[in-house]
Amino acid sequence: MSLVNDMLRDLDQRQRQGSEGYTPVPTRKSGPSRLFLAIASLMVIGIVGFLLMDFLGLNKKLMTQTSPVAAVPEESVVTRNEPAYQTVSTENQQAPELAAEVKSVNRISAINWMQTGPAQGHLTFWLDQTAPYVVHAKGSQQLDIELQNVDLAAAPPSSLGGLLNGMDIIASDVGSRFRLSSAHDVEFKTQLKRDPARLQISVAQRLPETATTPPKAEVAIQDQDTVPPPTTSASPSQPSPDVEAPDIAPAKPAIAARPVEKPVQKKVQRRVTDASVVRAAKRLLGKGQTAAAQAQLERHVSQQPQALQSRYLLAQIYLAQADYSAVAQQLQHAPNNLSWALLRARAALQQGQPNAALQRLKAFPEGAAREDYLELFAAAQQQLGAHQQAVAHYVKLLELNTQNGRAWLNMGVSLEHLQQPAKARDAYQNALKVPTLDGAARTFATQQLQRLAAR
DSSP: OHHHHHHHHHHHHHHHHHSSSOOOOOOOOOSTHHHHHHHHHHHHHHHHHHHHHHHHHHHHHHHHHHSOOOOOOGGGOOOSSSOOOOOOOOSSOOOHHHHHHHHHHOEEEEEEEEEEETTEEEEEEEESSOOOEEEEEEOSSEEEEEEETOEEOSOOOSOOTTTOOEEEEEOOSSEEEEEEEOSSOEEEEEEEETTTTEEEEEEEEOOOOOOOOOOOOOOOOOOGGGSOOOOOOSSOOOOOTTSOOOOOOOOOOOOOOOOOOOOOOOOOOOOOOHHHHHHHHHHHHHTTOHHHHHHHHHHHHHHOTTOHHHHHHHHHHHHHTTOHHHHHHHHHTSOOSHHHHHHHHHHHHHTTOHHHHHHHHHTOGGGGGSHHHHHHHHHHHHHHTOHHHHHHHHHHHHHHOTTOHHHHHHHHHHHHHTTOHHHHHHHHHHHHTOTTOOHHHHHHHHHHHHHHHTO
């Protein structure tokens, strides 16, 4: 058997050696290591896939942020969170066509300053029609105000009194802007009025509060005969028994002094005259007590209807306060002469009635030799747009007084309306040569010259 087994083994070995490409295949070992490797492989594949997806998403986001985008016009960009609003026209904001139309026809025809006393006054801007105004700044010593949609066609007042330091004119694209300044603490009150159209600025000084001092004690001086005698004790003191009382001579009876006769002061009844009432009222106006002066004049006029001086001053106070109904009531009882005609003409001009003012002035041609007459006549023609006649009367006025800076300024305005810029430039330069020209008028003349030079 052993020999047979050896032969079979030898045959088997030869057959194996004779076969080509034969490779023994190792047997796989089975066990728990195959399951662990499979789970680990799945985890590695999942992590790699997650990282790859995250990297691809970030790269895509970066590409979208850095990729060029076509420029979009600013008008087409609308924020989602902010709704689009439509412009609503208000009183201070109008359509461009309407604003241009109003600006071409509306103007400041005159600027008047009326000081009723050292502590108060009124500045009035006369307009062709009412226009909105904007207060840019307001303080105790300054007011910055702008009239919109208007043109300045009149020179500022030549004098602003002692209450206001000056009026500066500031360049503005939407209207005329003015800055009022005062060296005192004042209160500005702005009021837009109609019929006629005007903007009135009331200026009143704020008086400092003075501490009340107690009145001095009055020492009563009594006469000798009224001095009470010294009081004596009911029981006089007895001298001590150890001390000998001195001999006392009997007192002489006191002689009563004669009372001193006081001089009798007779009250002199002063006669109240029209001139004395006017002087007292002017003193009150100088102290800034306009209400007291007005009350005193009203009382005297009611008692003496023929008191023309008091009535004239009372009408001037009403005119400064723009109380035109009260002015008309006083003018009804006034005589028809040159002085009262000038007052009537001034009241008509302040109410925007240049035709009525000219009618009053033409009734007294003899007033052509007076500066105030010519100034009112030229101002009325300027308000009517008759600039040629206004220039002629300003020339007559300047022949009487070449140092009237206000006349030079107003004539320059009329010359500009007549399309004569060279002559208007000369008028403004002559106004600047007047030494008494105030700051606001100088600013106006300088700005007009700069504007004419820029043409």
